[in-house]
Amino acid sequence: MNKVELIAAVQKALGADISKAEAERAVTAVIDSIKLGIKKTKVVQLIGFGTFKVTTRKARTGVNPKTGQKIKIKASKVVKFQAGKALKESV
Helix, strand or coil: CCHHHHHHHHHHHHCCCCCHHHHHHHHHHHHHHHHHHHHHHCEEEECCCEEEEEEEECCEEEECCCCCCEEEECCEEEEEEEECHHHHHHC
16 A cells, blocks of 8 residues: 555545545644654654654675675664554454
8 A cells, every 4th residue: 555545545434525635634644743753752652553663773784786895884773663463463
């Protein structure tokens, strides 16, 4: 499912009185709120769905697949998602 399909599903779930534009604003608002929450608190937990968490990857040595030459990869921050119990059971 991509964002367009998600917007259509939200519109269908909310009923005929909701326009596609309103459904798109709702989906965008949720995504933006998750981004803001991760930026501020480093963790966003949605009970029954899962947890978005910022973690740090250590610097490491990698290999360029074209040349086989070793390269240094800098440390970086990444967002990880851990599915909640209800989501795991639904799959």
